Amino acid sequence: MENPDTFYDGSKRIKSEIKKENQRLFMRRLLANKSLLIGGIILIIIGLIAILGPSFLSNTPYQIFAEERLSAPSREFIFGTDNMGRDLLSRVIFGARVSLFVGLMASGVTALVGLMVGLYASYYRFLDHILMRICDGLMAFPAILLALAIMAALGANALNVIVALSIVMIPTVARVIRSAALVVQEQTFIEAIKAQGAGSFRVIWVHIAPNVLSHLIIQATYVFAISIIIEASLSFMGVGIPAPDPSWGNIIYEGKIHITRAWWMTLFPGAFILSTVIALNLFGDGLRDFLDPYTIN
Amino acid sequence: MLEYIIKRILSIIPILIVVSLMVFFLIHLTPGDPAAVILGPAATITALENLRAEMGLDMPFHEQLMTWFSNVIRGDLGNSLFMKKTVLEAFMDHLGPTLSLAIMGQMIAILISIPVGIIAANNRGSNIDRAVSIFSTLGISIPNFLLALFLVLIFSVALSLFPVAGYRPLSAGLWPHIRYLTLPAVTLGIIQAALLTRVTRSSMLEVLNNNYIKTAYSKGLSEWAVIIKHAFRNAFIPILTAIGQSFAQLVVGAIVVETVFNIPGIGQLLINAISRRDFQVIQGAILLIATTFIIINLVIDLLYGLLDPRVRLNRK
Numbered sequence: 001m002e003n004p005d006t007f008y009d010g011s012k013r014i015k016s017e018i019k020k021e022n023q024r025l026f027m028r029r030l031l032a033n034k035s036l037l038i039g040g041i042i043l044i045i046i047g048l049i050a051i052l053g054p055s056f057l058s059n060t061p062y063q064i065f066a067e068e069r070l071s072a073p074s075r076e077f078i079f080g081t082d083n084m085g086r087d088l089l090s091r092v093i094f095g096a097r098v099s100l101f102v103g104l105m106a107s108g109v110t111a112l113v114g115l116m117v118g119l120y121a122s123y124y125r126f127l128d129h130i131l132m133r134i135c136d137g138l139m140a141f142p143a144i145l146l147a148l149a150i151m152a153a154l155g156a157n158a159l160n161v162i163v164a165l166s167i168v169m170i171p172t173v174a175r176v177i178r179s180a181a182l183v184v185q186e187q188t189f190i191e192a193i194k195a196q197g198a199g200s201f202r203v204i205w206v207h208i209a210p211n212v213l214s215h216l217i218i219q220a221t222y223v224f225a226i227s228i229i230i231e232a233s234l235s236f237m238g239v240g241i242p243a244p245d246p247s248w249g250n251i252i253y254e255g256k257i258h259i260t261r262a263w264w265m266t267l268f269p270g271a272f273i274l275s276t277v278i279a280l281n282l283f284g285d286g287l288r289d290f291l292d293p294y295t296i297n
Numbered sequence: 298m299l300e301y302i303i304k305r306i307l308s309i310i311p312i313l314i315v316v317s318l319m320v321f322f323l324i325h326l327t328p329g330d331p332a333a334v335i336l337g338p339a340a341t342i343t344a345l346e347n348l349r350a351e352m353g354l355d356m357p358f359h360e361q362l363m364t365w366f367s368n369v370i371r372g373d374l375g376n377s378l379f380m381k382k383t384v385l386e387a388f389m390d391h392l393g394p395t396l397s398l399a400i401m402g403q404m405i406a407i408l409i410s411i412p413v414g415i416i417a418a419n420n421r422g423s424n425i426d427r428a429v430s431i432f433s434t435l436g437i438s439i440p441n442f443l444l445a446l447f448l449v450l451i452f453s454v455a456l457s458l459f460p461v462a463g464y465r466p467l468s469a470g471l472w473p474h475i476r477y478l479t480l481p482a483v484t485l486g487i488i489q490a491a492l493l494t495r496v497t498r499s500s501m502l503e504v505l506n507n508n509y510i511k512t513a514y515s516k517g518l519s520e521w522a523v524i525i526k527h528a529f530r531n532a533f534i535p536i537l538t539a540i541g542q543s544f545a546q547l548v549v550g551a552i553v554v555e556t557v558f559n560i561p562g563i564g565q566l567l568i569n570a571i572s573r574r575d576f577q578v579i580q581g582a583i584l585l586i587a588t589t590f591i592i593i594n595l596v597i598d599l600l601y602g603l604l605d606p607r608v609r610l611n612r613k
Contacts, residue, residue: 019612073540084524103348106505130388131487133311133312133313133315136311136312136315137312137315137318137319138311140315140316140587140591141316141319141583141586141587141589142545142546142548142549142586142587142590143549143550143552144549144552145549145567145583145587146583148567148571149320149323149583150323150326151571152474152570152571152574152576152579153323153324153326153327153328153576153579154326154328155328161308169590175565192355225438227442232440232442232443233441233442236442236556237553237556237564237568238572239568240363252442252446254546254555256446259446259449259454259461260453260454262472263450266446266447266450267447267450270443270446270447273440273443273493274438274439274443277439277440278434278435278438281434281438282434
């Protein structure tokens with residue numbers, strides 16, 4: 001008679017092989033997804049520049065070299081200097097910290113509040129009407145203009161930029177989550193869980209929320225990209241991150257009047273904005289294909 | 298059809314109410330007393346009280362709300378605190394350049410996107426198609442003010458073909474008007490074209506898969522006759538809708554791009570109003586823009602229903 005232990009071992013071996021095979025498939029799908037990979041790599045590089053960059057810098061972003069105003073890129077100042085004689089490389093790298101932090105916080109707040117609004121709107125009919133009318137109202141305003149008006153009322157600083165961006169973007173996320181959650185609620189397992197007597201809190205957060213998570217992650221990536229664009233636009237129009245703190249947008253704002261003499265003040269921060277947004281869009285597209293293989297692009 | 302039109306028109310009323318409520322609350326977002334924020338720390342008490350009375354801030358909250366609503370319904374958006382004009386007059390004064398720019402941008406976008414989208418769809422999967430898709434990804438990713446500045450660097454600073462900034466009204470002659478608006482309009486056109494090219498391509502692809510296209514080919518029609526006469530005509534309705542819906546976005550883009558070129562349009566009005574804390578103008582302009590967009594979307598929806606009977610039948 002066979003020893004039950006060997007049988008157990010065999011099953012364990014098969015299980016671990018299945019696991020290995022799954023991991024292999026996972027890796028293969030990951031590597032086949034070029035947008036996800038390229039977007040991810042660019043994002044990691046930009047993130048590393050923002051995190052580690054400052055420790056390699058010899059100048060702070062506020063240090064003024066009065067004699068070196070508007071000097072072109074050189075060995076000493078790789079990105080050149082700005083109109084006040086500050087090291088542009090240092091300002092762009094610290095600007096990366098500010099712009100990425102604002103974008104990250106805005107997309108985090110937007111994702112969290114959007115998830116809550118979307119879930120509760122999908123679950124309670126009376127809330128649905130109120131919340132969705134508010135969303136309709138907010139979405140009737142063009143995003144940048146609403147953010148501009150909110151900034152005008154609140155005053156220009158980094159925290160208010162995060163608040164303004166979140167207010168502008170929550171409705172879109174809430175709508176996506178709401179419609180995804182409505183689909184989940186149609187399914188039998190929700191009915192079964194309700195029949196077993198689960199409370200509404202449990203149904204919403206334990207059973208519906210995990211099933212709309214992939215939508216939320218994809219949305220958060222796009223929201224991050226839009227935040228970078230709107231923050232840069234607000235700062236460029238002089239109502240975003242106030243001087244002397246650098247952000248990609250306000251460096252370009254300061255460079256605008258010197259554009260005929262100092263192309264570097266526009267080009268370098270501009271290149272960072274562009275590559276971050278492209279990387280985020282690529283990453284978002286890749287993520288969408290990866291998390292939901294059934295959607296046909 | 299009449300039922301559809303009435304339903305659709307009535308559906309915008311709650312949105313308009315919510316929108317005007319939000320604009321009303323905007324001023325109450327200001328931390329502290331808006332009058333004190335506007336006049337600054339050096340203001341006298343009488344000046345503060347006068348301004349509060351002028352803005353209606355001395356009234357109880359519900360009265361302020363009622364006054365606001367009754368004024369808005371009558372089309373009275375108040376007076377600018379700094380310019381000796383009503384908000385509506387100030388808005389109309391600045392509308393011309395913005396509209397001129399948006400219309401030029403739209404024309405450029407259509408001229409680029411429709412041929413490019415058709416060619417990409419007709420050569421699906423080829424290198425041309427891939428290049429087009431890279432173009433639209435880039436166009437969707439780049440912020441409009443940044444593209445504007447890059448174009449200035451290339452065409453004004455390096456090549457000196459166009460002025461760096463400025464604006465000439467149409468009354469100064471057609472040629473200077475166009476010359477000063479070229480770079481901003483091309484900026485808007487490229488970004489808008491990125492979006493419309495995608496729509497044109499996918500709309501064409503959908504139509505090209507139909508059997509009547511095969512029939513047209515098998516009748517021996519030339520490729521271009523099939524594409525233009527049979528495919529494009531049927532692909533056009535979704536493209537038209539996309540053009541209409543994105544016009545609002547284009548106007549907003551124009552408002553941002555204006556600030557790059559110092560064009561005296563709605564963007565400049567808003568930025569000046571913000572720096573002077575002219576709240577009446579900010580509120581009025583935002584409300585006017587949002588309302589216009591709601592109405593534009595309504596008109597597009599109704600037109601869509603008119604052009605495509607499936608829409609109005611499905612939504613009943």
